[in-house]
Amino acid sequence: MKQPKISVVVPIYKAEEFLRNCIDSILSQTFEDFELLLVDDGSPDGSGAICDAYASTDSRVRVFHIPNGGANRARAWGVSKASSCEYITFVDSDDTLPITALQDLYALTGEAYDIIVGTYDRNSKRYVDAEMDKLELVKQIYYYNIASSPYAKLFRRELFDEQTFDLPRDFVMGEDFIMNLRLAFACKRKIRVAPIVVYNYNDNAGGIMNTFHYTLDYLARSYHFKQQAIPEIYRKQCMPYCIANALMATHIIVGHYYT
Numbered sequence: 001m002k003q004p005k006i007s008v009v010v011p012i013y014k015a016e017e018f019l020r021n022c023i024d025s026i027l028s029q030t031f032e033d034f035e036l037l038l039v040d041d042g043s044p045d046g047s048g049a050i051c052d053a054y055a056s057t058d059s060r061v062r063v064f065h066i067p068n069g070g071a072n073r074a075r076a077w078g079v080s081k082a083s084s085c086e087y088i089t090f091v092d093s094d095d096t097l098p099i100t101a102l103q104d105l106y107a108l109t110g111e112a113y114d115i116i117v118g119t120y121d122r123n124s125k126r127y128v129d130a131e132m133d134k135l136e137l138v139k140q141i142y143y144y145n146i147a148s149s150p151y152a153k154l155f156r157r158e159l160f161d162e163q164t165f166d167l168p169r170d171f172v173m174g175e176d177f178i179m180n181l182r183l184a185f186a187c188k189r190k191i192r193v194a195p196i197v198v199y200n201y202n203d204n205a206g207g208i209m210n211t212f213h214y215t216l217d218y219l220a221r222s223y224h225f226k227q228q229a230i231p232e233i234y235r236k237q238c239m240p241y242c243i244a245n246a247l248m249a250t251h252i253i254v255g256h257y258y259t
Contacts, residue, residue, distance in 0.1 A: 009078030015093035025096035031103035042068030076165035101198040118198035142241035148177040181229035
């Protein structure tokens with residue numbers, strides 16, 4: 001049986017309002033050589049039934065119902081169940097893909113690259129067409145010049161291991177930043193960045209981005225996990241990025257809560 005080139009992993013929790021639009025946008029892709037892994041993260045609404053309905057009519061769809069463990073664990077589950085694909089990409093269940101997203105990303109792949117980075121429709125950062133090594137990617141993520149989101153990227157399947165998603169259950173904001181760092185340092189090839197919109201972000205009022213509240217303790221934990229994600233041989237070189245990121249993050253958070 002021919003294995004798909006791309007596995008699309010969608011973690012799902014309380015998403016029934018948006019889920020059909022999300023799934024339809026993926027199944028309508030001009031690039032058809034993919035599988036869609038829907039991970040129902042113990043959702044208490046009708047999301048699981050919606051997933052099962054799609055799986056019954058499209059052989060590209062595979063559904064997994066698991067106890068609630070958070071988006072990070074759901075992504076890890078999806079990756080662990082992915083076929084022997086070449087690449088992994090992630091889509092959040094309240095977002096959608098432009099119809100040519102997978103085609104545009106896959107067109108940039110090749111033996112020279114481990115990660116393909118596109119952008120999303122609401123991103124204010126203007127990406128340039130470039131290739132870079134792992135340290136430059138890490139620098140740009142730390143400086144917020146490249147989004148640390150899990151989506152709008154293709155990751156070579158072999159980059160993932162048992163450490164990629166290894167974080168405590170209660171670390172629910174910024175886990176994608178850690179994932180991106182770990183995958184960047186796993187790279188053996190270069191990274192391709194392109195100024196192409198391959199993702200439609202829905203600013204969901206009920207989503208974690210709009211409901212999570214930081215504490216000083218959480219900021220300290222986040223800094224710790226970010227530092228630990230950097231292999232020892234690179235930590236001295238990356239320390240300026242870490243410090244700058246901590247200062248920028250604090251400034252953003254203070255501005256959000258107190259202006």
